[in-house]
Amino acid sequence: MARSAAQWCPEKCVGELPSLGCKVSTGLPTLTIQQAINGGAKTLVLGFANSGGTLEIKYLPQILQALEAGMDIVSGLHDRLADIPAIGEAALRLGRKLVDIRHSPQKYKTGTGLKRAGKRLLTVGTDCSSGKMYTSLSLHKAMELNGIKSTFRATGQCGILVSGNGIAIDCVVADFISGAVEQLAPENDVDHWDIIEGQGSLSHPAFSGVSLGLLHGAQADAIVVCHALGRQHMRGLPHQALPSIAETIRLNEQAARLTNPAAKVVGVSINTSSVSVEQANILCAEMTNELGLPCFDPLRHGVGSLLGVFI
Amino acid sequence: MARSAAQWCPEKCVGELPSLGCKVSTGLPTLTIQQAINGGAKTLVLGFANSGGTLEIKYLPQILQALEAGMDIVSGLHDRLADIPAIGEAALRLGRKLVDIRHSPQKYKTGTGLKRAGKRLLTVGTDCSSGKMYTSLSLHKAMELNGIKSTFRATGQCGILVSGNGIAIDCVVADFISGAVEQLAPENDVDHWDIIEGQGSLSHPAFSGVSLGLLHGAQADAIVVCHALGRQHMRGLPHQALPSIAETIRLNEQAARLTNPAAKVVGVSINTSSVSVEQANILCAEMTNELGLPCFDPLRHGVGSLLGVFI
Numbered sequence: 049m050a051r052s053a054a055q056w057c058p059e060k061c062v063g064e065l066p067s068l069g070c071k072v073s074t075g076l077p078t079l080t081i082q083q084a085i086n087g088g089a090k091t092l093v094l095g096f097a098n099s100g101g102t103l104e105i106k107y108l109p110q111i112l113q114a115l116e117a118g119m120d121i122v123s124g125l126h127d128r129l130a131d132i133p134a135i136g137e138a139a140l141r142l143g144r145k146l147v148d149i150r151h152s153p154q155k156y157k158t159g160t161g162l163k164r165a166g167k168r169l170l171t172v173g174t175d176c177s178s179g180k181m182y183t184s185l186s187l188h189k190a191m192e193l194n195g196i197k198s199t200f201r202a203t204g205q206c207g208i209l210v211s212g213n214g215i216a217i218d219c220v221v222a223d224f225i226s227g228a229v230e231q232l233a234p235e236n237d238v239d240h241w242d243i244i245e246g247q248g249s250l251s252h253p254a255f256s257g258v259s260l261g262l263l264h265g266a267q268a269d270a271i272v273v274c275h276a277l278g279r280q281h282m283r284g285l286p287h288q289a290l291p292s293i294a295e296t297i298r299l300n301e302q303a304a305r306l307t308n309p310a311a312k313v314v315g316v317s318i319n320t321s322s323v324s325v326e327q328a329n330i331l332c333a334e335m336t337n338e339l340g341l342p343c344f345d346p347l348r349h350g351v352g353s354l355l356g357v358f359i
Numbered sequence: 360m361a362r363s364a365a366q367w368c369p370e371k372c373v374g375e376l377p378s379l380g381c382k383v384s385t386g387l388p389t390l391t392i393q394q395a396i397n398g399g400a401k402t403l404v405l406g407f408a409n410s411g412g413t414l415e416i417k418y419l420p421q422i423l424q425a426l427e428a429g430m431d432i433v434s435g436l437h438d439r440l441a442d443i444p445a446i447g448e449a450a451l452r453l454g455r456k457l458v459d460i461r462h463s464p465q466k467y468k469t470g471t472g473l474k475r476a477g478k479r480l481l482t483v484g485t486d487c488s489s490g491k492m493y494t495s496l497s498l499h500k501a502m503e504l505n506g507i508k509s510t511f512r513a514t515g516q517c518g519i520l521v522s523g524n525g526i527a528i529d530c531v532v533a534d535f536i537s538g539a540v541e542q543l544a545p546e547n548d549v550d551h552w553d554i555i556e557g558q559g560s561l562s563h564p565a566f567s568g569v570s571l572g573l574l575h576g577a578q579a580d581a582i583v584v585c586h587a588l589g590r591q592h593m594r595g596l597p598h599q600a601l602p603s604i605a606e607t608i609r610l611n612e613q614a615a616r617l618t619n620p621a622a623k624v625v626g627v628s629i630n631t632s633s634v635s636v637e638q639a640n641i642l643c644a645e646m647t648n649e650l651g652l653p654c655f656d657p658l659r660h661g662v663g664s665l666l667g668v669f670i
């Protein structure tokens with residue numbers, strides 16, 4: 049969450065505030081709340097994410113301090129800020145905004161699977177946190193630069209934070225997963241691409257339902273499989289093996305064809321940060337050859353090898 | 360919803376109250392609200408279900424009349440009773456209970472896929488409304504009669520109404536679908552069977568996410584495929600073709616093996632009400648032969664052909 053903002057909206061970030069025991073950094077300068085305010089900050093973004101999206105009590109002092117000092121708070125958690133009485137009371141008393149971006153006030157309809165105009169690309173993953181948002185945003189940016197009509201459609205709290213809108217699909221009532229995606233990426237010009245950020249994985253025991261509903265609602269014409277190199281097991285589940293990329297392609301194409309018989313995986317995006325640039329180059333070349341699809345690291349290689357798909 | 364109560368809890372039902380334009384009947388005597396109260400009724404159950412679970416305003420007069428006359432209200436809709444101001448105010452003023460059985464105050468964790476003791480059976484479907492609850496309750500009843508340890512686990516509003524507990528899984532926040540099922544059907548004796556009511560269908564564009572999360576959370580050892588004979592298309596979607604039973608077996612076994620490699624479809628339950636008894640007998644015999652699995656109509660044939668699986 050913190051890195052998303054630092055990476056994609058650096059012009060809006062003045063610094064970072066380490067929380068207790070935090071060992072990672074966005075690379076932004078470390079500031080106190082008062083220093084941040086002096087630097088122009090108006091909002092404290094809770095930059096962490098955890099499985100279940102719970103708001104742990106250890107963050108309370110910093111949140112209250114920020115409210116007292118004049119800041120609004122943005123959270124991407126399932127737990128709502130105002131449901132912690134101390135936060136709700138302080139915000140009310142001080143007139144600050146509490147923004148739970150994972151919760152939308154929108155009402156949804158159930159999905160229909162009815163074909164709609166316009167083109168749609170969905171990123172999917174072998175696992176959670178495998179580069180779906182990064183790949184989607186990179187693609188959208190590259191398409192804009194190349195004069196291809198596209199819109200980034202955020203489906204998670206980080207994507208919503210950086211793009212300013214979207215629907216946190218894992219926070220929608222289960223009956224409306226695909227319906228919400230149909231609303232998020234509606235009918236459009238025939239040459240317009242919606243680049244829809246994927247979530248979870250069909251092979252993740254906790255989140256497969258979200259991923260399948262998202263796939264069916266997206267009616268994806270093109271699918272990009274995202275993979276984080278070197279992972280030993282599904283995120284958070286040491287007993288659960290990772291699926292192969294080939295298996296992930298097969299599973300997603302098969303399922304996607306329920307609502308779009310022409311759905312096709314068009315490329316594989318690999319987070320190769322665990323190996324050297326040279327190793328990454330060899331690996332991506334080998335996989336491109338093996339799978340017969342462009343395989344690339346969007347950070348190291350860019351997404352140019354995919355652009356031919358959209359023209 | 361109305362039929363569920365009349366079928367499975369006849370001892371608790373005194374009569375039915377037709378709503379405006381209603382053309383079906385549970386077979387219970389038609390009563391006014393006052394007649395029902397005279398007959399001992401304490402609660403009005405909203406006996407209808409619609410896609411999206413919305414509370415239409417046309418039902419308001421009868422609900423208010425029941426509240427005024429002394430009744431509590433039970434609803435299985437997504438919309439909450441108290442969110443209609445007239446209903447909320449009347450209930451508060453009169454001291455009546457408003458029970459939204461689709462909404463649980465429980466907090467859920469995300470799923471883990473960790474193997475747990477005890478056996479579990481899940482009913483799945485070629486479509487929505489294909490007999491999953493009826494089959495599950497019939498199986499549970501037959502198992503009790505035969506001294507097999509089992510518990511019925513309701514996952515929808517009708518199942519909750521007749522069994523008195525459960526989780527409406529389509530109303531859970533999407534991130535927690537499989538986690539909620541893990542809580543609903545927890546570790547148990549090794550010879551105990553949880554009979555878990557399924558929802559939707561992997562092939563339904565609106566509800567596939569719910570079905571997949573439910574399948575992964577259930578870690579089903581045994582799966583029963585339910586099918587309503589003679590349906591022309593997926594419920595509510597004239598453009599969407601029905602999958603075959605064989606395809607439904609294949610899809611569910613493949614997906615289920617993510618969290619239980621031994622998952623297996625053990626039988627097919629067919630609602631044959633659209634044909635004669637003779638035709639139903641021939642059809643079930645032919646399908647039993649073709650699929651190599653017991654195929655039966657639980658209403659016409661009972662579920663005895665499946666009991667061998669559990670002993």
